[in-house]
Amino acid sequence: MTDPIDLERLAARDRAVLDELVKKLGVRIWWVVRPYADDEDHTDDLVSDCWVAILEGLDQYRGVGSFDSWALAVSENVGRMRLRAAKRRPETALEDPTSVLDDAPDPEEELMQKERRKALACAINELPERERDAIMLHMIEERDIPETAEAIGVSRPVARSLVERGMARLCRMEQVRQCVMDWMD
Template structure:
């Protein structure tokens, strides 16, 4: 992950005071985690590059108004989430004839037994609907705590827990279907 909240908060304050080097340090610390999150959500390297650039522009514009500098990480991922949602909205409007079939994923009722590796999670992510994929990316691949996931997603922590539970079951079904032994 990018770094600790205290260091990020200090960098944000330095950015707000006009220090360009501080922004470069924030980008250096958070670019890779941000890119992995966006790439995990959109599935395309080139599209992830474009969206991450949009996010950094929005961050640069919004930093002066960030009132809680120590909350930089959830704020950053919230901006990224909006950029992804805007892109998806534009894509869906452009392809009006396509029908979403993400709801047709088979789910079994067995709880997930064992621990998944990052590689297994990434292998099965694209078989999941966006809400379930997003909660797995934030929690497992970005290592955001439950409360930060809730803040990014704009839902209560209990909702994050239930989405995680459902997403893990769905991911298990996708991975079993692809031949992974779980």
């Protein structure tokens, strides 16, 4: 099982506890809020907002269920709230839209990559929780099977099975099949 979080030290903003929590949950939070963001920079901003919401909302965590699940739920709520707020606010251009950079990447390819990443993030979020956690730890955070098993509190064969089932489920999702196949290579 995972180590319990020392909530008192976290509430006191103990740097060591916070660093450990960011290391443990940072990538998972990034993938939870990715579908709500326009691009990776916006995702990084949302992750920062999530950490603020988690720390400010510690008194709302009642100890029912895992802290990780609660923190991920808070993060998803932050993503949803930001998306709703963005839909209410008109966008304003900060740059001259007629200026073109000669060394800019191909906008069409950039858009396709952005859409593929967004589709993959949405698909991963649709997986059952244990498969999603196993995929996030093994494929996204690049942890080996023993580390993945320890992090989610299961045996190594179960962790391997969760990763395989999650990948198989992703491959069956039409919108991300090719993206997953490229990812597995």
